[in-house]
Amino acid sequence: MRQRLLVAGLVFVCLAASALALYTFRLDAELRARFDGVRWALPAQIYAAPLDIYAGRRLSPNDVVHELRRLGYRARDTVERPGTYALRGDSLELASRGFQFWDGTEPARQVSIGFGDGGIRGITGPAGNQVPIMRLDPMLIGSIFPKHGEDRVLVRLEDVPPLLLDTLIAVEDGDFYSHYGIDWSGIARAAWANLQAGGVVQGGSTITQQLIKNFFLSSERTWIRKAKEALMAVLLEIHYSKEEILEAYLNEVYLGQDGPRAVHGFGLASVFYFGKPLGELLPEEVALLVGIVKGPSYYNPRRNPQRALSRRNLVIERMAGDGLISEPEASQAADASLGVRARGDRGTSQYPAYVDLVRRQLQAQYREEDLTSEGLRIFTAFDPRVQAAAERAIREGLDAIEQGRKIEAGTLEAAAVVTSVETGEILALVGGRQAGYAGFNRSLDAKRPIGSLAKPLVYLAALSKPDRYRLTTLLPDAPVRLEMPNGTVWMPENYDRELHGDVPIFEALSKSYNLATVQLALGVGMQDVARQYVLLGDDTKPAPLPSLALGAVERSPLEVAQLYNSIGAGGFVTPLQAIRDVQDRMGQPLERYGRKLRGGPDAGAIALLQWAMNRVMIDGTARSAARYLQPGALAGKTGTTDELRDSWFAGFGSDVQATVWVGRDDNKPAGLTGASGALQLWARLMASLDPRPLDLYGAGAEPAWVVPAADALADTACMDRLLVPYLPGSAPVEWAPCARQSEQGQDNSFWERLFGS
Amino acid sequence: MKYFVTSLLLGLLLSGCGSLRQQGQNEPVWPYPEPPVVEDDGRNHRGSRSREQTAPDTTTSDTKPFGTRPWGGPAQPLPEEPEAVPSFSGPKNLRDDAGPAAIALADQAAALRNQGDLQGAAAQLERALRIEPRNAFLWLLLGQIHLEQADTDQARQMAHRARSLASGNPYVLGPAWRIAEAAWRAEGDAAQAEDAARSAEQAELSQT
Numbered sequence: 020m021r022q023r024l025l026v027a028g029l030v031f032v033c034l035a036a037s038a039l040a041l042y043t044f045r046l047d048a049e050l051r052a053r054f055d056g057v058r059w060a061l062p063a064q065i066y067a068a069p070l071d072i073y074a075g076r077r078l079s080p081n082d083v084v085h086e087l088r089r090l091g092y093r094a095r096d097t098v099e100r101p102g103t104y105a106l107r108g109d110s111l112e113l114a115s116r117g118f119q120f121w122d123g124t125e126p127a128r129q130v131s132i133g134f135g136d137g138g139i140r141g142i143t144g145p146a147g148n149q150v151p152i153m154r155l156d157p158m159l160i161g162s163i164f165p166k167h168g169e170d171r172v173l174v175r176l177e178d179v180p181p182l183l184l185d186t187l188i189a190v191e192d193g194d195f196y197s198h199y200g201i202d203w204s205g206i207a208r209a210a211w212a213n214l215q216a217g218g219v220v221q222g223g224s225t226i227t228q229q230l231i232k233n234f235f236l237s238s239e240r241t242w243i244r245k246a247k248e249a250l251m252a253v254l255l256e257i258h259y260s261k262e263e264i265l266e267a268y269l270n271e272v273y274l275g276q277d278g279p280r281a282v283h284g285f286g287l288a289s290v291f292y293f294g295k296p297l298g299e300l301l302p303e304e305v306a307l308l309v310g311i312v313k314g315p316s317y318y319n320p321r322r323n324p325q326r327a328l329s330r331r332n333l334v335i336e337r338m339a340g341d342g343l344i345s346e347p348e349a350s351q352a353a354d355a356s357l358g359v360r361a362r363g364d365r366g367t368s369q370y371p372a373y374v375d376l377v378r379r380q381l382q383a384q385y386r387e388e389d390l391t392s393e394g395l396r397i398f399t400a401f402d403p404r405v406q407a408a409a410e411r412a413i414r415e416g417l418d419a420i421e422q423g424r425k426i427e428a429g430t431l432e433a434a435a436v437v438t439s440v441e442t443g444e445i446l447a448l449v450g451g452r453q454a455g456y457a458g459f460n461r462s463l464d465a466k467r468p469i470g471s472l473a474k475p476l477v478y479l480a481a482l483s484k485p486d487r488y489r490l491t492t493l494l495p496d497a498p499v500r501l502e503m504p505n506g507t508v509w510m511p512e513n514y515d516r517e518l519h520g521d522v523p524i525f526e527a528l529s530k531s532y533n534l535a536t537v538q539l540a541l542g543v544g545m546q547d548v549a550r551q552y553v554l555l556g557d558d559t560k561p562a563p564l565p566s567l568a569l570g571a572v573e574r575s576p577l578e579v580a581q582l583y584n585s586i587g588a589g590g591f592v593t594p595l596q597a598i599r600d601v602q603d604r605m606g607q608p609l610e611r612y613g614r615k616l617r618g619g620p621d622a623g624a625i626a627l628l629q630w631a632m633n634r635v636m637i638d639g640t641a642r643s644a645a646r647y648l649q650p651g652a653l654a655g656k657t658g659t660t661d662e663l664r665d666s667w668f669a670g671f672g673s674d675v676q677a678t679v680w681v682g683r684d685d686n687k688p689a690g691l692t693g694a695s696g697a698l699q700l701w702a703r704l705m706a707s708l709d710p711r712p713l714d715l716y717g718a719g720a721e722p723a724w725v726v727p728a729a730d731a732l733a734d735t736a737c738m739d740r741l742l743v744p745y746l747p748g749s750a751p752v753e754w755a756p757c758a759r760q761s762e763q764g765q766d767n768s769f770w771e772r773l774f775g776s
Numbered sequence: 777m778k779y780f781v782t783s784l785l786l787g788l789l790l791s792g793c794g795s796l797r798q799q800g801q802n803e804p805v806w807p808y809p810e811p812p813v814v815e816d817d818g819r820n821h822r823g824s825r826s827r828e829q830t831a832p833d834t835t836t837s838d839t840k841p842f843g844t845r846p847w848g849g850p851a852q853p854l855p856e857e858p859e860a861v862p863s864f865s866g867p868k869n870l871r872d873d874a875g876p877a878a879i880a881l882a883d884q885a886a887a888l889r890n891q892g893d894l895q896g897a898a899a900q901l902e903r904a905l906r907i908e909p910r911n912a913f914l915w916l917l918l919g920q921i922h923l924e925q926a927d928t929d930q931a932r933q934m935a936h937r938a939r940s941l942a943s944g945n946p947y948v949l950g951p952a953w954r955i956a957e958a959a960w961r962a963e964g965d966a967a968q969a970e971d972a973a974r975s976a977e978q979a980e981l982s983q984t
Contacts, residue, residue, distance in 0.1 A: 071877075071903070071906070071907065073875075073876070073877030073907065074875070074876060074877065075875055075877070076877075076907075121899060122888075122896050122899040122900060122903075123884070123888075123896070149876075151876040151877050151879070151880035152876075152877040152880050152881065152907075439906075441905075441906075441909035441910075442902075442905070442906055442909065589940075590940065591933075591936075591937055591940070600899070608895070608896075611895055611898070611899060613895075613898055613899075613902065613930075614898075614902050614905070614918070615930065615933075616930065616933035616934060616936075616937055617933065618933065618936070622940060674909075
């Protein structure tokens, strides 16, 4: 009996040991699979366009300093460490950070940038050499992380400042380099505390154990879990070096929460709290990050600054006590403020509208899990300077309109899309009045009737037939009555409900006369009008109904921006794009979205249209823009829809296009025309972008002095004459009654054209 | 002889690009000693090729960007001065027409192209075009890259864009039509290619 018991006991012990061994084996396999394979799901990181700096660029010292501040560069007396600068009069000393771009490495540079003549005069390197062009590191504007997911910026151990490593080890795990995963004295201390408390209240966790906990286990505090954690910690130490474990920890540890986004690792935390890379942290900033490890929510420096401050100073004391920093350094650090960026500051995930656009463009090509886990690096055309101008124009513009028109504050909404005319790149996107908050992205999703924004396409269709139409062809602004196929009768009216008689084509556009436009559209043919949408890069050809002429077609601000960007680009259509290129997590190029050109409408017809759209600014529906900017050589068009529900303006110079929509989310009348609403925002925006002028008499057009109301040539004897461009062979040949009709008169007009009188 | 002079002047356009080689082929195509060619296309090689091959090739192992060459200097030694005095006084090549930043980027593009990295070269040229969007020579270079990538449609579009910015400059128009010619030929459209070739020859005539 005793013997049987003994055998049974032995069998049991053997079984238990085997089970434990098997279990250990399984844990070991799990551990190694996790550690050797992809360690982290890395959200795709989205970068703004880097700032190109070169002689001749129209940038002021302030423009560059603004950009440097956005990137977390610090003003210093001595400019040596990357990420510092000093502005001395017309000269900017700069130590730039290097960056691995898609198309090559931009080295960290130490340069002096000279300003003058309204721009950059030159860049001088340390040896007095001229640098033809350099670019700053690009700002991280967001990442594509899964819902309630982790976000991180990976760092390599050698890129982490030694002070951070030493402080972390001193505070979290003093014996890190000597223990085998478990710190027995620490555990004894914790066990005693737990026994006294009658439960698990304190962990004697080493860095290795904390890593295991973060990696595999829930934060549930039980003895079983602690035992498993300890076992795995020992296994981890057997397989991996201290350096590998430390690097993993630096990237894994949870350091804060940003809405649905969990901030993991010191790399992202440095950007999240201080807006700069890890390598540039000051001692007090290192101390704060290390201090936060203990309880990212409890020591949240934004929500609980006092707690965070005392925790930080505790860490600073420890740093000084361990000799990591000198006493004077320590007291200087302890006196410093927390230095955390304010919540409203632009860190990551502060440009939700643009990031949303990038995500949608990527979703066509990548699987969602690749976007949220493969650590792709996405480089975009996003221009923080333009974005800031657009957001400010919308904020201030809407406030001013609501106050000026006694509209209930906060009821108006707006969206804006700014594009580069020449490249078709989307520079900025505002999805709503509160641009920093994710939500309904009106720039992409608010599909509204475009009203009179549709008119330029009618005129483009007409001007593309120079044998039938020129800018001064007279149109009857007369009543229209159309019986539709479904039996209803369509009788459009002018906005002012008046008739204007015979008007030249360009004036019908600049004054936005509905009846003349419908007459013209019917004369050209609705099929031809509809075809212009396709020619200008629209994805869907609208139904060729007569009401199309007045904008009974729904488009988002982004889609309108495509149409107007193409008009601005003068005959070549570039599909709008946000993404330039994509790298994998190691910085290897994956994909490039190169420039694409497509033949568009006739360049000559476009030039005439641009001229007419300039008249909109000079003496048409948009003349009030002159309050904000010189409308001299800009072009655009107002749009207003039924009962003043939508207020639109879209327009361009030769380099930049902007489309602005103003209205209400509930689709109730906003009480604004295109001119009293969107135009006011557009003009503020364009004024701060300082667009380049259009060439209003270019693309082979031949200007002639004419009397527009007579569609006939003019000379100096004519009072109401205007210099109008015509395609070769299509200018009027008759003289207006006011002209002296002499050879001399013709000579004179040529003479004066040269003078520009 | 006329053709030879034309070739030389065409060469001036992309001055210094002579060190560059077309991906997948062994004959240098920058500067153009002949119409630009695309891969897998053997029909469009003109008679100048044999001369090109026998010319002392000091360039093929030269990986330096073309910025290290004298400005506007062709890669091949000039056997004689072009006999005609150019009547055109505008820019004849990128170096006549671009600022130092765009030239530096074009140099980088040339170096990348030299290493067979056409994507990288295109990226640098696009960067240069963001600085000088109306520089016809940059559009021509980008068009040539597209041609070498066998993207004939984009090659033609960019040549077209260059033409629209040419303001009558024969040093833009000639190469632009040559790129179009090569693109049509690669697509097997002999008639269009012939048309483009005629336009090119006309432009090349007014280069001298």
